[in-house]
Amino acid sequence: MSRAVRFAPLFGAIVLGTVLGSQDVAVEGPAVWGLLGGTALTWLWLEFRGSSWAQGLFWVVVVAGAFLRAELAFQEVQWSTEPYQGVAIQVSQIEEAGSSLRVLGDYPPMGVKVAVHLAPDEEVEIGDTVVFSGLVGTPPEAPNPGVFCYKTYLAARGAAGVCWPDQYVVRRGAGPPILARIRSYFARNIQESLSNPGLVLSLVLGDRSQLSNEQSERWRALGTGHLLAISGTHLGLLALVVGVVLSRSSLGRLGRFVVLQAILGGYVLLVGARPSTLRAFLAGLAGGWAGVRRRQASGLEIWALVGCLLLLVEPRLVRDISFQLSFGAAGGILLWGPLLRFSRVRPALRWVLSSLAVSAAAQLSIMPLVLQHFGSFPLLGTAATLIMLPFVTVLLGGGILIGLGAGALGIAPLLEMLLGVLEIIEVGLVKWAVAWQPMRIGVDVWLLWCFFIYSGWRLRQPQITRPRMTLRRLSIGALCVAVVFSLPPQWKYPLEVTALNVGQGDCLFILTPSNQTILIDGGGDSLYWQERGRNVGLERVVPYLKHRGVEKLDLVILSHPHEDHLFGLLAVLENFPVGMVLDNGQGTDSPSYEKYLTLLAEKGIHPHPVQAGDEMALEGGVRLRFLHPHRSTLEYLSHNDASVVVALDFQRSTMLFTGDLEAVGLLELLQRIGPNALKADVVKVPHHGSRSSLDPRLYEAVDPAWALICVGPNSFGHPHGEVLAHLEEQGIPWRTTSNGPVSFYSIFGFVWVRCGEGFRNGQGIN
Numbered sequence: 001m002s003r004a005v006r007f008a009p010l011f012g013a014i015v016l017g018t019v020l021g022s023q024d025v026a027v028e029g030p031a032v033w034g035l036l037g038g039t040a041l042t043w044l045w046l047e048f049r050g051s052s053w054a055q056g057l058f059w060v061v062v063v064a065g066a067f068l069r070a071e072l073a074f075q076e077v078q079w080s081t082e083p084y085q086g087v088a089i090q091v092s093q094i095e096e097a098g099s100s101l102r103v104l105g106d107y108p109p110m111g112v113k114v115a116v117h118l119a120p121d122e123e124v125e126i127g128d129t130v131v132f133s134g135l136v137g138t139p140p141e142a143p144n145p146g147v148f149c150y151k152t153y154l155a156a157r158g159a160a161g162v163c164w165p166d167q168y169v170v171r172r173g174a175g176p177p178i179l180a181r182i183r184s185y186f187a188r189n190i191q192e193s194l195s196n197p198g199l200v201l202s203l204v205l206g207d208r209s210q211l212s213n214e215q216s217e218r219w220r221a222l223g224t225g226h227l228l229a230i231s232g233t234h235l236g237l238l239a240l241v242v243g244v245v246l247s248r249s250s251l252g253r254l255g256r257f258v259v260l261q262a263i264l265g266g267y268v269l270l271v272g273a274r275p276s277t278l279r280a281f282l283a284g285l286a287g288g289w290a291g292v293r294r295r296q297a298s299g300l301e302i303w304a305l306v307g308c309l310l311l312l313v314e315p316r317l318v319r320d321i322s323f324q325l326s327f328g329a330a331g332g333i334l335l336w337g338p339l340l341r342f343s344r345v346r347p348a349l350r351w352v353l354s355s356l357a358v359s360a361a362a363q364l365s366i367m368p369l370v371l372q373h374f375g376s377f378p379l380l381g382t383a384a385t386l387i388m389l390p391f392v393t394v395l396l397g398g399g400i401l402i403g404l405g406a407g408a409l410g411i412a413p414l415l416e417m418l419l420g421v422l423e424i425i426e427v428g429l430v431k432w433a434v435a436w437q438p439m440r441i442g443v444d445v446w447l448l449w450c451f452f453i454y455s456g457w458r459l460r461q462p463q464i465t466r467p468r469m470t471l472r473r474l475s476i477g478a479l480c481v482a483v484v485f486s487l488p489p490q491w492k493y494p495l496e497v498t499a500l501n502v503g504q505g506d507c508l509f510i511l512t513p514s515n516q517t518i519l520i521d522g523g524g525d526s527l528y529w530q531e532r533g534r535n536v537g538l539e540r541v542v543p544y545l546k547h548r549g550v551e552k553l554d555l556v557i558l559s560h561p562h563e564d565h566l567f568g569l570l571a572v573l574e575n576f577p578v579g580m581v582l583d584n585g586q587g588t589d590s591p592s593y594e595k596y597l598t599l600l601a602e603k604g605i606h607p608h609p610v611q612a613g614d615e616m617a618l619e620g621g622v623r624l625r626f627l628h629p630h631r632s633t634l635e636y637l638s639h640n641d642a643s644v645v646v647a648l649d650f651q652r653s654t655m656l657f658t659g660d661l662e663a664v665g666l667l668e669l670l671q672r673i674g675p676n677a678l679k680a681d682v683v684k685v686p687h688h689g690s691r692s693s694l695d696p697r698l699y700e701a702v703d704p705a706w707a708l709i710c711v712g713p714n715s716f717g718h719p720h721g722e723v724l725a726h727l728e729e730q731g732i733p734w735r736t737t738s739n740g741p742v743s744f745y746s747i748f749g750f751v752w753v754r755c756g757e758g759f760r761n762g763q764g765i766n
Contacts (some may be wrong), residue, residue, distance in 0.1 A: 007304035010062065014311050017063040018318045021070025036064045056628070066311070068470075073315040077136050077160045084163075088131045089114055090173070091124060093157060096209075103130055104159050113159040114138070118168060119256040126176040132168035134524030143501040143540050146547025146742050156378055160406070179269055186270070186403030196419060199228075199249020203392060204399040205677045206230040206271045220374075221433045223363065224388050230271045231326055232280030235264055237494040238400070239284065257292045261285055275310070275317050276326035279760075282306045283330070303327075311714055322371055325366050332365025333358055335456040360753045361386045361456075368441055368449050375549050376437040384429055391422045408449045418579050437549040439515055442493050444484050449718075451477050487512040490620035494747035495650040497682070501737045502536045502542055503712030504688065507546070508657065510648065513747075514619035518555045520657055522591070524567030537571030544574065552576060557582040558607075559643045559659035573599040584629055584644050585609030601603065610640035611646060612672070623649040627677065628661070628669050640687060647680060652749035656680035656702060660687040666695045673701075681751045682706045683742050685727075685734070689719025699730055707734040708742060 011277040013461065046054035053479045089105030092113075096102070098119040103124060107114045116132055118124065118699035124462075139162045156160060174183065186205060190197045198211035219225045226287065227233060242263055246256045264284065268277045283299075283306050290297035307327055310317055317323040340357040342350045352683065359382045363370075370377050378384075391729040398415045401407075438445070454477060458470050484492065501506040504525025510518035523536045545553075554578050559565055561583070572578075572594065580598060589592055600607055612635070614626040628645035629637060643659025656678065661669065670678075686693035688711045703752050707727050710721050719736070727734050735742045735755060 005407055007301050011304035011307045013059050013062040014066045014308050017066025018070040018315045021067040022074050070315040077110055083135050085133045088129055089477040091128050093127055114161040115154050115159045117164045124170050126180045127173035132165035134163050134165035135670050136163045144544040153235050189403050193402045194410040200399040202228045203396045218430045222428055223378030223385040224384045227392050231276035234587050241397055255294055275320050275323035279326050296693055324369050328366035329362040332361045336361035355386050364369055364452050371441050374436040375547055379434045384647055428676055439549045447481055447484050451481050460580055494744055494745040497655055497740050498743040499708055499710055499737045500741050502540055504714040505712040506710045512622045515619055516554045517550055519553055520557045520566030521559055521565040522572050524564045537568030541568050542571050542575050553580045556581045558640045561588045567592045570595055581605050581607045582610045583607050584642050586642055633668055650746055653680040653746040653751050654680040658683045658686040662692045671696050678702050680704055685709045689723045691722055693721040694723050709733050709735050709736045711738055712740040
């Protein structure tokens with residue numbers, strides 16, 4: 001059995017190395033290459049000598065090699081800061097992009113694709129050449145999770161640069177390539193034959209541009225969205241139909257194999273050679289060739305081999321969602337498939353049970369990935385897939401026939417009827433759709449997933465392991481999973497504090513181990529940008545909270561009523577129920593503050609002013625200590641100096657949030673509070689790192705392990721160079737939110753930090 005899956009550990013090692021190499025770890029290239037070369041030579045020498053150390057060293061070489069391959073692949077293109085002149089790209093993709101037309105094409109000097117935005121009414125075809133001049137840069141990233149990321153969107157289409165050109169010229173080409181013409185022919189036939197072609201276009205060509213948002217959302221909620229993406233399911237259905245036709249021909253085994261693979265290969269190219277279809281095609285090619293040679297081939301071995309080849313050729317696939325989900329689901333089916341045959345039941349019931357079990361195995365195999373990328377796991381997915389699959393099969397086959405020009409055979413009315421029935425089923429099923437939407441993926445979820453994978457692997461090899469031993473080990477594993485699930489949350493989950501990227505402002509989201517949610521400030525925009533329609537709360541904070549699965553905020557704290565802390569809260573109050581609101585009791589006559597009071601009154605919430613000495617105990621041992629302002633000095637302080645200062649305690653760790661305190665407020669706080677009360681592992685640097693808020697005695701009293709600066713593009717010079725110099729002089733590592741969110745985690749007194757994808761190599765800011 002070990003020989004049958006010998007590529008599985010190799011695939012795992014390559015995945016590990018590729019993931020590590022994709023993290024932008026700061027390493028010295030020549031040193032690592034030298035170390036890899038020395039290790040490889042040592043391995044070869046030990047292998048030649050037959051040493052037992054050779055096997056262990058081999059895996060080190062594989063992981064290191066994959067790491068370096070990924071390091072090279074994930075290096076970002078360094079675009080010039082000067083405008084490019086006369087750049088010519090041949091158009092390979094065309095997309096509508098709101099108020100512009102986006103074309104993509106290869107830029108040979110850099111070896112990457114570039115996305116160029118043209119006028120919305122520009123007449124351009126695939127195969128034309130666009131000659132443009134202008135700045136080319138890296139596509140912008142999402143400020144926070146839950147917000148559309150243009151960089152990720154273009155990366156999925158192979159583009160690493162984007163340009164809104166100053167000027168451009170379209171030169172007509174000889175016409176679209178043959179594949180583009182065939183694809184256009186298919187799409188045109190489907191659109192002309194069906195009144196609502198969106199679903200069929202998605203199933204046949206992977207084109208979702210005409211699929212309504214409502215229908216797309218229904219399929220996602222039902223957990224059947226994977227059926228809309230061209231994947232192994234589609235290739236399998238197509239192979240089944242073609243195989244039945246070829247079985248009635250006079251071709252021999254080899255001839256049928258060649259014709260089938262040619263048809264499947266052409267279809268893969270037609271739909272764009274996506275990772276999921278490439279995986280299925282290559283696996284089918286290897287398995288089919290083994291069948292022609294009359295040799296047995298392990299599905300897991302082929303699966304792992306294809307994964308190794310794809311990652312070595314293109315390491316960036318490791319971050320591709322379709323690659324992750326496709327490989328995960330296929331691996332789960334191959335792992336559990338031989339165990340889910342139900343040979344002792346009637347054939348009709350056997351098919352139903354087997355289909356349900358295989359679908360469940362596929363969904364459980366990718367459960368952590370689905371939760372990580374989409375924030376929820378549809379529980380109806382297994383049953384809904386079984387119901388939808390027959391419709392998908394007929395629509396796919398009928399759509400291909402219509403695309404080929406066989407619409408005159410009366411296929412279109414049948415598909416129209418099926419589409420109508422399917423829509424009725426969708427609307428009915430979605431009412432029963434239930435999704436598991438945890439706010440975090442904890443150790444219990446990963447342990448359950450590991451136990452699921454281990455159980456499949458263990459049950460596949462009864463011939464080398466006594467059944468009683470397998471049963472005993474699985475029972476112990478199940479008991480461990482049950483014990484972990486039964487632990488109190490503060491023993492399983494860390495306390496999380498995430499500072500969102502809201503530009504020049506503060507917004508901190510706190511998630512306790514017991515899933516209590518707290519928001520300190522909401523960021524905001526100046527009056528200038530408010531008048532021009534920008535709303536950081538609606539554009540950044542609300543999407544992030546929805547992405548995290550927040551349905552209600554238990555507590556909102558407004559440190560002080562300035563626009564860069566208050567304005568973003570208004571959208572939050574409009575979109576989420578709130579349990580309690582705390583502030584410092586100071587008000588202003590600004591429109592934002594008046595709307596703040598109006599929204600609270602509409603929700604029946606009375607804001608509670610907090611003062612120094614107040615405390616609030618939360619579930620799981622989490623405690624809030626309010627250190628400022630003091631009632632005796634509140635009326636004499638400015639809004640910044642009267643900011644709410646709160647310490648967050650949990651299991652011997654403390655995080656200190658200081659609002660926008662300046663010199664006067666800091667002096668009052670330091671004189672009144674003893675140094676031990678200010679000790680903290682993490683401190684939010686006051687007032688975005690302004691020079692007026694630098695008091696060395698604060699950092700001496702706090703003695704933090706980390707400093708957090710909430711800052712964005714601004715004209716105030718925040719964070720000031722003297723503040724940064726002082727932090728570095730004191731050996732305090734600091735992080736900013738200028739390029740993405742920054743999260744701090746704490747459990748059992750240990751504190752660690754994780755920065756957003758946009759933050760690179762420590763302490764840089766834009």
